[in-house]
Amino acid sequence: MATFSNLLYQLDAATGILTITLNRPEKLNALNAATIAEIHAAVRQAIDDQAVRGIILTGSGEKAFVAGADIAALSQLDEAGARRASAQGQEAFRLIEESPKPVLAAVNGFALGGGCELAMACHLRIASDNARFGQPEVNLGLIPGYGGTQRLTQLVGKGKALELMLTADQVKADEALRLGLVNHVVPQAELMAFTTQLLTRILTKAPLALGQVIDCVNAYFDPERPGYPTEVAAFGRCFASEDFREGTSAFLEKRPAVFTGN
Known part of the structure; x- marks a missing residue:
């Protein structure tokens, strides 16, 4: 098991829920190269x-999920270094997006720049009522580099994504909910309990089927993977599973299914 300097890695063995907490509160959990590498490794x-059956990703403290990238570190990069940093961030966030295990972001405050990009890479986003979202990179003469130009457009549409990135405006949690950027907004004191309850409900379903849903939805946005054939293959894969046999038997026998992920 790896150990981490900038993250807390806490597994509840009884539920299989892993909580990964960005833990740089003195920097409002800002992302630097070391933290991104630890996210990837975790x-x-x-x-x-x-x-581990499912993952909750959150930030330490009550002010910030991730307030952005570490600007002091970014300011030291040249063009080649910036390309490497962007590729590193995209690789780590793509791993989250493609995880067959559900990953939920519990956004407990500011999610700006790289923090908004990290939240968007998760499968679902639950925001506290004090959360703020934005891609303010143009204020620094930059653009989002960890997949933000693509995922924000997927979530809120081209026009609104362009407006948010071109103006660097922040949106409050209720507006983020209206736009479809987050799935739920709850009071800060209820954030972790609500997120845990939602993930617990998801984890009552067949693990293989959950992973195949994630994969098929991701295929919709991947120009190299046709979505409908991907769904056909995934549908057949589920039929070959023990969980399918258990799920149908449980339905016919009017009892709760006991899934094993096989």
């Missing part, structure tokens, strides 16, 4: 660990 470890 998610990779979680995907490979059979004891």
Whole structure:
């Protein structure tokens, strides 16, 4: 098991829910290269660990999920270094997006720049009522580099995504909900309990089927993967599983299904 300096990695063995907490409160959990590398390593470890069934990603403290990238570190990069940093961030966030295990973001405050990009890479986003979202990179003469230009457009549409990125405006949690940027907004004190309850409900379903849903939805946005054929293959894959046989038997026998992920 890897150890982390900038993250807290806490697995509830009884539920299989892993909580990954960005833990740089003195920097409002800002992302630097080391933190992004740890996110990548933590998610990779979680995907490979059979004891982990689902993941909650959040930030320490009550002010920020991730307030953005570490600007002091970014300011030291040249063009080649910036390309490497962008590729590193995209690789880590793509791993989250493609995780077959559900990843929910519990957004507990500011989610700006790289923080908004990190939240958008998660499968679902639950925001506290004090959360703020934005891609303010043009204020620094930059653009989002960790997938934000693509995922924000997917979530809120071209026109609104362009407006938010071109103006650098922030949106409050209720507006983010209206736009479809987040799935739920709850009081800050209820954020982790609500997110845990939602993930717990998801985890009562067949693990293989959950992963195949995620994969098929991702295929819709991947120009190299035709969505409908991907769905056909995934549908057949589910039929070959023990969980399918258990799920149909439980339905016919009017009892709760006991899924094993096989």
